Amino acid sequence: MLHDPSAAEAVSTSALKLHFGETVVLDGIDLTLARGRTLALLGPSGCGKTTLLRLIAGLLGPTRGRVAIAGRTVADAASGAFVPPEKRNLGMVFQDYALWPHMTVAGNVAFPLQMRGVPRAGRRQRTLQALDRVGLAGFADRRPGELSGGQQQRVAIARAIVAEPQLILFDEPLSNLDRELRETMVGELAALIAALALTAVYVTHDHAEALTLADEVAVMRGGRIVQLASPDRLVATPAAPEVADFLRLGGTAEVEPWDDRWRFAGSPVELPLRRPAGSGPARVLIPTAAVSLAGTGIAATVLRTQFRGDGHLAAVAPEGLAGVELQVLSQVRLKPGDSIRLSIDPDRIHVFPPAGRVS
Amino acid sequence: MLKSLKSVAFGALATILGAGVAHADITVYTAGPQSLIDKLAEGFTAESGIKVNVFQATTGKIMARIEAEAANPVVDVLISASWDTATDFAKRGWLVPYSSPNAEKVPAFLKNDTTVAQGVSALGIAWNTNSGTPKPAEWADLAKPEYKGLVNLPDPAQSGSAFELDAALGAADDYKLFKDLKANDAAIAGANAEALNPVLQGAKAAVFGAVDYITFGSKAKGESIDMIFPASGTVVAPRPAMILNWSKNQDEAKKFVDYMLSDAGQKLVADTFLMPARTDVPAARPLISDLELMDYDTAAIYGKRKEILDEIAKIFAAN
Amino acid sequence: MRAKEIGGAAPAAWLAGIGLAVIVVVPFAAVVLQAIFPNLGRGSFAEPFSLLLATLSDIRLVGMAGNTVLLGLAVVAASACLAVPLGMVRALYRVPLAPLWDVLLLVPFMIPPYIATLGWIMTLQPRGYLEQIAGFNLAPILFSLTGMTLVMTFNTFPVVYFAVSRTVEAVGSRYAGVGRVFGASPLRAFFHITLPLSAPGLAASLLLVFAAAIEEYGTPAALGRRAGFEVLVTGIDSRVSDWPIDLPGAAALSLVLVLLSLAAFLVQRWILNRRSYQTVGGKPQAAEKQPLGRLAAPVLAAFAAVSFLATGVPMLAVLATALTRTISGGLRLDNLGGGNFAAVFGGASGALAALGNSLLLGVLTAAVTGVIGAVAAYAVVKTRIRGRTAIDVLTVLPNALPGIVVAVGLILAWNMPALPFTPYNTPLILLFAYCCILLPQTARYATAAFLQIGDNLEAAARVCGASAPTAFRRILLPLIFPSLASAMLLVFALASRELVASVVVAPVGMQTIALFIWRQFEQGSVGLGMAMAFVTIVVTTLLPLAFLALLRRTGLVAA
Known part of the structure; x- marks a missing residue:
């Protein structure tokens, strides 16, 4: 077991697999995260993201493969090596807060220090410091049950950072909070991570949280990582339609060659986009920003609309294109059933690489 | 090493819990009254320096314990409430032959070469003097209308002496008396x-076949109860004392039997309202010579124990 | 369904496994072997099955088993009728004097069933205390299935009452309130929402009552035999107590009883699996209790009447018997006296030694069953190790073993000549017997408590740097402690007055409370026995209450 504190690699996994009996939960996870950076694991429920986090934490052991933290192997199915969670020097924030109801707020926060043998005086001071950092100065002697959900989660965050662990794991920490509080907390968490230069792995099913907080985002589906990239690259060049769908980047559609251009599969509607020579049928992403309302263009019917801060986002079905759904941002409120016309900016269309190739 | 550590630990716990089996000199299982065996043990230890460990329960519970312990028995002296156990144990060859020098004045029918009686109880009618019923004199009186629904019988399945009485009386008139009692709403009600x-x-109002010493004891405490021994005859239940052949302390066990039959020991027996086994020890109650005893064949009735119990159970079965 | 579990699984499972092996498996295996090999007591395996089939094909077995189930179901039904309404009202409404009723309904736990039964007999029989006071008696009811059911119900229904009031309090009137918003009448909301949501707790407590009822010896022996109503336990007892002793027959009947209990356990499992709701969320909610309004008077009357019947009558009968100089003297002023109490405190026949022995054994039993119960429950609930189902079954198995069978099994197992050391004939054997009989109590409470603790509380501690044992000690144990402590207090009370196993297995020279009382009864000193019983009930009620009060003051247990 190598241990190199100066290793730039904060976490790495290689060929990590986990089976529950016949069920494959994780199927070959390879990732690395450098120190001081934040990785978001993003995906729908059941994609294995929380399981991956628990493998890193040591709350589960892998069926195959290897986990290393700060260059030190902490789990290796081949050799049977396993470092229990308490020896991994971690902090973790849980979805259900997991505060211990029989201890005070200070007792909860001081626990990791106590476990690391920090003397009483230092413990008290660092606990108050951590509470101050999450905006809960003065709450030290309260019981967790007396606090609101947001306050409880702040306590959990203070508990995770107080011992300055080498890695902090967040397991959907904000999903139990209401939207407004969630948005505030995302901002505060981002500031905290930056200020303390934390290394973090952040599990979420909310793409906004992931894109806001993380330096890198791993989009997961069915026990695999579909794409691991920076938020910018993820938005600009999603590797697969499911990534684009999950990030709600716009509508996706099947296209087929038509002359030197494309057209929507099985329809006469053309896409004004040049086709590289030799390419066959493909899937494209038509980002929301590429679609605008126009006097002429593709006829479409409004399916539903939702207000966003910058306008009304409408899901629309182009006529004659079964199964295709595009999104358009409108300054006026559209009603379901309205007939409209769309124009599409070809430069913004993204053609997915053929299946099997991941960027 | 480990073993000795363990036994030290267990021994310490045993001492804390207040029982000192390790220092036991002899172990006595007795069906007799607790107060009697306590006093006998105390007197014996004072005289001989030999410690006595006592387990007191009903004859049935004692037998269950000996049965379960059969692979590794611990009892040295057994005092049962039923002579039948002594016969049975002798047949199994479990008893040590012993004739105590103090047993000379014990009548022959209360001893043999392996067994000697500690004392004797008799059965009779226990009658509540405040019950508003006439004082019964005979077993058959309790089948009279004055006692309708007011008579209890100890369960012969649970009490050895009640079994002997019921078997002897049942053989005399083919259970007519018991059928009359049932018709008079008498009930079988647990042990003595x-x-x-x-x-x-x-x-x-009355117990049909009550054990006398318990009744005398209650009377002495001021209960309005009286004991009647029917002139037509009753049964006695000698309480046999025996030494078990697996005993590792047979000499001490014999000394205990000697003490039990000594003047002091027999006085303690008499004090609990049992008849002393020795005829030369006085007691403040009727003695065997004052009682009319029924004549019956013990071996025969015990040979048919199951049939007799079934017969009585059938008569008293709830309607 | 976790693939590989990381945590305190291994040490917990080992500790639970060893404890259960010594406490439960050893006597149970001895009983099974005894049923198969009739000469086991003599160390011989000859003639296997020769007596088992004879016992099982005995026609009376059907009647005994039928009576056992009938009595069990009758007690369950009566307990439900009595306890469910009271528990619901206690949970949902502001009942005046509620703490008083809770304490009064706690006392029946502390009254040994044989004492309660004798108290009822002396009250209801002709010229009993009722007739002496009121001029009539209820003897015809007493010595019947109805009488047995009522006496046993008054002794066991508090189990259901406390379970119902606790679960319904947790479910709260909240869900019923939601139902009423959607148009359900209060009654319909109760039957369609509150009752089904409380079903798991109710089912668990009713199973406890059933197990206790089919395993109870004192009441059927005292009341049933006279009515010709023989149950399995009295059948077992007569095989163990009446000459000639039939241990194989007793063991075979015990196995039938074990099967009955397991069947009940499976039914309860099935109910719980079909309807399992996590009603205790992370956020505590203040229970909104409604005022009783015009119902206050009838509800108060009901609580008073039930408390009087369950606690008042037996306690007053015990006290009356203890305070009268002679029983035949009856309840007359000149017949009253404290002589029996003076005899108890004067140390008559070692009364005080018996009291000390039993209290010490009670404390030790509570400690041992507390540890094993908590660890076993942890292994069952919080881990996915192989064999946890076996652990689960072993912790409830003793429920099905009558005390006398446990005792015989312990003798058979621990008195083998080959053993280098044996607890037999030392006080340890009593500790083993009590632990075996009472282990289900702590295991059950601890299991329920663990089920309500989110998995992440332990995970959080591990990630924070606590080792598995530290996480158990610092996080899990304090969280289950309130439940575990009440179970241990119950175990203390039950162990300190256990009779049936003690009679057979007590080491020579050792007195316990129950043995003392029983020996007094055997020798006709009912008053002295009752004085001891009264002292015991008071001590075993007050000690735990004082202990709880102390815990509350130190903040270890929420009020």
Whole structure:
């Protein structure tokens, strides 16, 4: 077991697999995260993201493969090596807060220090410091049950950072909070991570949280990582339609060659986009920003609309294109059933690489 | 090493819990009254320096314990409430032959080469003097209308002496008396003490076949109860004492039997209202010579124990 | 369904496994072997099955088993009728004097069933205390299935009452309130929402009552035999107590009883699996209790009447018997006296030694069953190790073993000549017997408590740097402690007055409370026995209450 504190690699996994009996939960996870950076694991429920986090934490052991933290192997199915969670020097924030109801707020926060043998005086001071950092100065002697959900989660965050662990794991920490509080907390968490230069792995099913907080985002589906990239690259060049769908980047559609251009599969509607020579049928992403309302263009019917801060986002079905759904941002409120016309900016269309190739 | 550590630990716990089996010199299982065996043990230890460990329960519970312990028995001296156990144990070859020098004045029918009686109880009618019923004189009186629904019988399945009485009386008139009792709403009610308790409170007027020493004891405490021995005859239940052949302390066990039959020991027996086994020790109660005893063949009735119990159970089965 | 579990699984499972092996498996295996090999007591395996089939094909077995189930179901039904309404009202409404009723309904736990039964007999029989006071008696009811059912119900229904009031309090009137918003009448909301949501707790407590009822010896022996109503336990007892002793027959009947209990356990499992709701969320909610309004008077009357019947009558009967000089003297002023109490405190026949022995054994039993119960429950609930189902079954198995069978099994197992050391004939054997009989109590409470603790509380501690044992000690144990402590207090009370196993297995020269009382009864000193019983009930009620009060003051247990 190598241990190199100066290793730039904060976490790495290689060929990590986990089976529950016949069920494959994780199927070959390879990732690395450098120190001081934040990785978001993003995906729908059941994609294995929380399981991956628990493998890193040591709350589960892998069926195959290897986990290393700060260059030190902490789990290796081949050799049977396993470092229990308490020896991994971690902090973790849980979805259900997991505060211990029989201890005070200070007792909860001081626990990791106590476990690391920090003397009483230092413990008290660092606990108050951590509470101050999450905006809960003065709450030290309260019981967790007396606090609101947001306050409880702040306590959990203070508990995770107080011992300055080498890695902090967040397991959907904000999903139990209401939207407004969630948005505030995302901002505060981002500031905290930056200020303390934390290394973090952040599990979420909310793409906004992931894109806001993380330096890198791993989009997961069915026990695999579909794409691991920076938020910018993820938005600009999603590797697969499911990534684009999950990030709600716009509508996706099947296209087929038509002359030197494309057209929507099985329809006469053309896409004004040049086709590289030799390419066959493909899937494209038509980002929301590429679609605008126009006097002429593709006829479409409004399916539903939702207000966003910058306008009304409408899901629309182009006529004659079964199964295709595009999104358009409108300054006026559209009603379901309205007939409209769309124009599409070809430069913004993204053609997915053929299946099997991941960027 | 480990083993000795363990036994030290267990020994310490045993001492804390207040029982000192390790220092036991002899172990006595007795069906007799607790107060009697306590006093006998105390007197014997004072005289001989030999410690006595006592387990007191009903004859049945003691037998269950000996049965379960059969692979590794611990009892040295057994004092049962039923002579039948002594016969049975002798047949199994479990008893040590011993004739105590103090047993000279014990009549022949209360001893043989392996067994000697500690004392004797007799059965009779326990009658509540405040019950408003006429004082019964005979077993058959309790089948009279004055006692309708007011008579308890100890369960012959649970009490050895009640079994002998019921078998002897049943053989005499082919269970007519018991059928009459049933017709008079008499009830079988648990072991001896359970049968007597309702009579003390007055729920019942009389026990048919009560153990005398318990009744005398209650009377001495001021209960309005009297003991009647029918002139037509009753049965006695000698309480056999025996030494078991697996005993590793047979000499001490014999000394205990000697003490039990000594003047002091027999006085303690008499003090609990049992008849002393020795004819030369006085007692403040009727003695065997004052009682009319029924004549019956013990071996024969015990040979048919199951049939007799079934017969009585059938008569008293709830309608 | 976790693939590989990381945590305190291994040490917990080992500790639970060893404890259960010594406490439960050893006597149970001895009983099974005894049923198969009739000469086991003599160390011989000859003639296997020769007596088992004879016992099982005995026609009376059907009647005994039928009576056992009938009595069990009758007690369950009566307990439900009595306890469910009271528990619901206690949970949902502001009942005046509620703490008083809770304490009064706690006392029946502390009254040994044989004492309660004797108290009822002395009250209801002709010329009993009722007739002496009121001029009539209820003897015809007493010595019947109805009488047995009522006496046993008054002794066991508090189990259901406390379970119902606790679960319904947790479910709260909240869900019923939601139902009423959607148009359900209060009654319909109760039957369609509150009752189904409380079903798991109710089912668990009713199973406890059933197990206790089919395993109870004192009441059927005292009341049933006279009515010709033989149950399995009295059948077992007569095989163990009436000459000639039939241990194989007793063991075979015990196995039938074990099967009955397991069947009940499976039914309860099935109910719980079909309807399992996590009603205790992370956020505590203040329970909104409604005022009783015009119902206050009838509800108060009901609580008073039930408390009087369950606690008042037996306690007054015990006290009356203890305070009267002679039983035949009855309840007259000149017949009253404290002589029996003076005899108890004067140390008559070692009364005080018996009291000390039993209290010490009670404390030790509570400690041992507390540890094993908590660890076993942890292994069952919080881990996915192989064999946890076996652990689960072993912790409830003793429920099905009558005390006398446990005792015989312990003798058979621990008195083998080959053993280098044996607890037999030392006080340890009593500790083993009590632990075996009472282990289900702590295991059950601890299991329920663990089920309500989110998995992440332990995970959080591990990630924070606590080792598995530290996480158990610092996080899990304090969280289950309130439940575990009440179970241990119950175990203390039950162990300190256990009779049936003690009679057979007590080491020579050792007195316990129950043995002392029983020996007094055997010798006709009912008053002295009752004085001891009264002292015991008071001590075993007050000690735990004082202990709880102390815990509350130190803040270890929420009020």
